[in-house]
Each structure stands twice: as structure tokens, then as C-alpha cells.
Amino acid sequence: MKKFFEAFVNIWKIEELKNRILVTLGLLLVYRFGAHVTLPGIDATGLTNLSKQAEGGIGWLIDVFTGGAFSQASVFALGIMPYISASIVVQLMGIAVPYLQKLQKEGESGRKRMNQITRWLTIAITLVQGPGYIYNLNNTLPAEAFLMPVSSFQFLFSSVVILTTGTIFAMWLGEKITDKGIGNGISLLILVGIIARLPQAFIQEFTSVVTENNGGPLQLLIEVVVWLLVIIACILMVMAVRKIPVQYARRTASGDFEQDMFGGNRQWIPLKLNASGVMPIIFAQAIMFIPAALAGLYQSDTANTITSEFKNPFGLAYNVVFALLIIIFTYFYTAITVPTNKMADDLKRSGGFIPGVRPGVETGDYLDRIMSLITFPGALFLAFLAVFPAVVKSFGVQQQWALFYGGTSLLIMVGVAIDTIQQINSYLLNRHYDGLMKTGKGRKAVA
Structure with a gap:
């Protein structure tokens, strides 16, 4: 904790970083005023x-x-x-x-x-x-x-x-x-909007649980602990990577690459378990608006049932469809944002190879297979995170406070916060200060 506060003080010693933070806060204040x-x-x-x-x-x-x-x-x-x-x-x-x-x-x-x-x-x-x-x-x-x-x-x-x-x-x-x-400006604008609603939601839950005696302080304490555990799980998932070892071949006198399993420059390819971030939830959320909108154009019992089911984000049918869409979109978005074939070609051109795997097509297939395997737990986690507010609400938690237990809002809060801290961390490390995050030191990776 002491090192964290020392790093926080060091932020204001870097003129460029201090100015950037002040500009960010000023523009966010303008947005909140508007x-x-x-x-x-x-x-x-x-x-x-x-x-x-x-x-x-x-x-x-x-x-x-x-x-x-x-x-x-x-x-x-x-x-x-x-x-x-x-x-x-x-x-x-x-x-x-x-x-x-x-x-x-x-x-x-x-x-x-x-x-x-x-x-x-x-x-x-x-x-x-x-x-x-x-x-x-x-x-x-x-x-x-x-x-x-x-x-x-x-x-x-x-x-x-x-x-x-x-x-x-x-x-x-x-x-x-x-x-x-x-940080990323668009993401920060969304983040401040989410954080702005957090105190109001917590106060409503506090009033309901403590003041109106709907469970008492112990229940509120349990809710806060569960919320913090979910945040920690989000942080671990966002930062979790599978490292693939990469060996760089030595260049011979003729200019060709010579593979050497024990020499050369060794690095790692970090493949994220959650490479798609929050985008699958956003995609799925956009799709979930469509059934209710289409059903609202018709007047029938079936249409009314569909409208009521898909307008209730805490209903069973809504969450089952929502979870399935998130899993599908996670694989889809990961496939288009993680170009394994391009990664394999870049490695081959730079003389890099994965030990035991032929450079080129086989390397691309190997990376694609690894991404498919590690994307599955990431997709399940995103789906669980998206439907967790419905689970929490079933235990009597107020609706607005329950929505902060998962879904797009919580993942955006965690993802944007980590991304911003990492950028601040890079400024500190470049100026030879201790960073806010231990993982910022001494890392070598292939993008």
C-alpha cells in the first residue's frame, strides 16, 4: 500500500502525465455537466x-x-x-x-x-x-x-x-x-456515466436493507463482499493470458535463419483468455432489443408474451438467450480480432518459431487451436457475468444495485480502469519510477 501511494505521488512529478490527467478530468467534467x-x-x-x-x-x-x-x-x-x-x-x-x-x-x-x-x-x-x-x-x-x-x-x-x-x-x-x-476517451465517457449511477443504486439498497430492515447490516455486508469478489474475478479474467513460448532463430552469415532450440532470443506470445473484452456482451445486448421491438408491432397473445419476456432483463428466457448469444459472439469477435494466420506469418518473416511447431501454416493452425481452447472458459465467464445480476436479484437485492453485479457495466468499469492504470504505469516506468502495477516491469511479449 505504501508503494502505491508513493507511485500516486510520483504521478504529479511528471509534468506531461499530470497535464494529461488534468485535461482528462476537465473534459469529463464538461461531459457530466452537459x-x-x-x-x-x-x-x-x-x-x-x-x-x-x-x-x-x-x-x-x-x-x-x-x-x-x-x-x-x-x-x-x-x-x-x-x-x-x-x-x-x-x-x-x-x-x-x-x-x-x-x-x-x-x-x-x-x-x-x-x-x-x-x-x-x-x-x-x-x-x-x-x-x-x-x-x-x-x-x-x-x-x-x-x-x-x-x-x-x-x-x-x-x-x-x-x-x-x-x-x-x-x-x-x-x-x-x-x-x-x-486512457481511451470513449470508454472513459461510458465509465463516468456508470460510476455516476453507482452511489444512487447503493443508497437505495442501503435504505431498503438497513433502514427498512429488509435483511439488516449483515446482509448488506455480504452483498458488498460478493460484489468485491465479482470485481476481483473480473480483474483476473481480464488480465489472464496463456503464454506461448517463441524461439527466434539465429541469422547465419548468408543472411538465412538457422533454428537453434537453445540459443537466440526467447520471448512469449501472450494470448488473452478474454481477447474480445466487453464487445460480445454489447453485441448480444443490441440483438436482445430486436425481439421485443418486432413483437411490439403485432397485437396478439404470443406477441405480448415475447414483448414482456424480452423487456425483462431478469427473466429466465431473456437470460438463457442472452447467455447463448454472448458465447457465440465471443468466438466470432475473437476470430476477427485475433488474426492467428497473420501472427504466424509475422513470426516466420522475423525468424521466430514455436518450439515443436513448423513455421507458417502449422503455426497458424496451432495458435488458432489454442485460441479456441482458451476462448471457451472466457466465453462461459462472460455469459455468467451477464446473467449474474438476475441471480443476485432472486435473493432480494434491489434491481438497480443488482445490475452492478455483472453485465456490461461491471466489465467496462474493470476493463477501462485497468487500461487507464496501465497507461499511467507506462509513464511511471519510462521515468524510472515504481509503477502502480507489479506486472508492468520486465515484461517481454510479441504483439
Whole structure:
């Protein structure tokens, strides 16, 4: 603990790192301020029904990702989610569209072009979601909450333009944090939104358990301990890797590589157990919106049953389908983000080989087989983490507090926190200070 505080003090001795942290905090503060600025033409005192809509289920998930802006009818009500949706679409299209595949191979210029495509797609998605959000306000809020007719062109046009601008501004803040601050800006914007809802959820659980005597302090202590254990399990899973030994051949006088099992430069290929991160949960969560939306278009008992089942994130049918989708998407996303064939080709070109495995195709097949084996426990863990809030709620935990026991919110909190700490750690180690994490020292790996 003493070394941790010493490292924390050392952070402020590095001028560049200190400035980056201050820039990050300042931009995050701007984003949080904007989440409480209500759209023009809406009375902020009449948002009670909208807040109730965001108290549980799907509405709560949307509100968490927007940092409470959804329930505030804020200028940031759509948050950064259109940008994330656009990024996912562009990434998936990169598998099938030759033009995007070409851009991916062009290095920095290709990356800038893909970012530009993502931004334009973000605007298109926002222009579609904006009217949908206004329609939801019209159906949810009483007429007294609107200071002008919601059906008027002036209100609809100005609101959609403001919502689109809010998303673009949030996207700009995220990119500025990434460039000028510390950590991944988009992820940090989501993180602060999640953390902003955590105290409120805990206070509600505390009131229910202790004040209203629904279990007492002992139950609250058990809940906090279980929550901390889940966080520790998330940290271990996020950081868990399977190390594959790599032997680098010696270069002969003729310039050829000569394999030497006992000489040369030895390194490791770290293959993550959870290489896909939180993306499978986000993909599956997006798919889970579709059945209820389609069923809502029809009026029948079957359609009503489907709608009720898939609007309840704590129901059995919802969680079974959700878990299966996460396992499928984990394998799918890992396959497209971990190019084992490219890794094998890079190793072969640099004179590297895995002992006992032929360079080239056999190395690619070997790495692919290892990834398939270690992805399975990672997929099961993600699926369990996603449905764990439903398990916790069955023991009487309040709905909002239960949602912090797993799913997208907890994994984002852990993943983003670890990524940010690792970046800070690299600054400290480069300046010859002790890092915040022991694993930051002396590691050699092949990317």
C-alpha cells in the first residue's frame, strides 16, 4: 500500500502525465455537466415519468450508458452510443467490404479514413435515433412537460439537431481525451456515466436493507463482499493470458535463419483468455432489443408474451438467450480480432518459431487451436457475468444495485480502469519510477 501511494505521488512529478490527467478530468467534467442540460422546450420539473422508465430493465441500461442523460432529456440524451454502434458496424463491414479491408492495410492513413467513415455513420445513426427519442418523450411525458407543441416542426427539427450535435460533441470529447489525455476517451465517457449511477443504486439498497430492515447490516455486508469478489474475478479474467513460448532463430552469415532450440532470443506470445473484452456482451445486448421491438408491432397473445419476456432483463428466457448469444459472439469477435494466420506469418518473416511447431501454416493452425481452447472458459465467464445480476436479484437485492453485479457495466468499469492504470504505469516506468502495477516491469511479449 505504501508503494502505491508513493507511485500516486510520483504521478504529479511528471509534468506531461499530470497535464494529461488534468485535461482528462476537465473534459469529463464538461461531459457530466452537459448530461444535466435539458433540451430546449422541455420543462425539467416534468420528467418524473421518464425517470421511472429508466429505473429498471432496458431503460436503465440505456440511461447508464448515457450517464443519466436519457432520463434527464438532456442534450446528451443519445450519449456516445451512436458512435459505438457506428464503430461496430464499420468493424464488421471490414470483414466483407474490400474497400475497408484495403484501408485496414494502409496504416495510419487508412485508419484516419476509417475514423472519418465512422463519424459520418455516427451522424446518420443519430439522425435516425433522434426522432425515435422525441417520439418516446411524447409517449412518456405529460403534455404539461412540453413548453411548445411536440408535434411542431420547430420543436422536432431543433431537438433532433441538438441531439445530433450533442452526440458529435461527446464523440469529439472522447477523441480529445484519447489524443491529449490519458486512457481511451470513449470508454472513459461510458465509465463516468456508470460510476455516476453507482452511489444512487447503493443508497437505495442501503435504505431498503438497513433502514427498512429488509435483511439488516449483515446482509448488506455480504452483498458488498460478493460484489468485491465479482470485481476481483473480473480483474483476473481480464488480465489472464496463456503464454506461448517463441524461439527466434539465429541469422547465419548468408543472411538465412538457422533454428537453434537453445540459443537466440526467447520471448512469449501472450494470448488473452478474454481477447474480445466487453464487445460480445454489447453485441448480444443490441440483438436482445430486436425481439421485443418486432413483437411490439403485432397485437396478439404470443406477441405480448415475447414483448414482456424480452423487456425483462431478469427473466429466465431473456437470460438463457442472452447467455447463448454472448458465447457465440465471443468466438466470432475473437476470430476477427485475433488474426492467428497473420501472427504466424509475422513470426516466420522475423525468424521466430514455436518450439515443436513448423513455421507458417502449422503455426497458424496451432495458435488458432489454442485460441479456441482458451476462448471457451472466457466465453462461459462472460455469459455468467451477464446473467449474474438476475441471480443476485432472486435473493432480494434491489434491481438497480443488482445490475452492478455483472453485465456490461461491471466489465467496462474493470476493463477501462485497468487500461487507464496501465497507461499511467507506462509513464511511471519510462521515468524510472515504481509503477502502480507489479506486472508492468520486465515484461517481454510479441504483439
